[in-house]
Amino acid sequence: MADPLEHPCLACGACCAAYRVDFAVYEIEGHGGSVPAGLAVEVTGNTWRMRGTDHVPIRCAGLVGKVGERASCGIYEWRPNPCRELEPGSHGCERARARHGLPPLETAML
Numbered sequence: 570m571a572d573p574l575e576h577p578c579l580a581c582g583a584c585c586a587a588y589r590v591d592f593a594v595y596e597i598e599g600h601g602g603s604v605p606a607g608l609a610v611e612v613t614g615n616t617w618r619m620r621g622t623d624h625v626p627i628r629c630a631g632l633v634g635k636v637g638e639r640a641s642c643g644i645y646e647w648r649p650n651p652c653r654e655l656e657p658g659s660h661g662c663e664r665a666r667a668r669h670g671l672p673p674l675e676t677a678m679l
């Protein structure tokens with residue numbers, strides 16, 4: 570059972586293996602941002618994408634560990650905005666967890 574004091578995302582990682590993660594060029598290192606360019610791909614001149622998030626199965630190149638067991642973002646401090654905006658317990662979170670056969674967060678934390 571997960572440690573109730575530990576952040577629930579550390580036993581999850583589902584959203585990093587469920588969605589395409591696109592963000593503006595200015596979030597990339599070298600363009601005024603902090604996202605490591607080696608972990609992303611250019612989509613258009615203005616848009617970049619986290620590497621692996623348009624693969625099948627989806628898995629962001631920044632994700633470390635195993636989804637549903639122990640997972641974390643390897644570039645947490647430098648992750649792009651879409652990752653910062655997806656909140657634990659949100660609709661997007663629950664949809665990602667369901668996609669990986671994980672129960673909704675509240676239930677999982679009981």
Ligand code: SF4
Nearest residue numbers: 578581582584657662
């Ligand atoms: S799907 Fe939800 S609980 Fe899992 S890592 Fe993402 S935000 Fe955290």
Ligand code: SF4
Nearest residue numbers: 585629631632642652
């Ligand atoms: S950059 Fe980090 S938080 Fe964002 S999808 Fe990749 S592993 Fe997840």
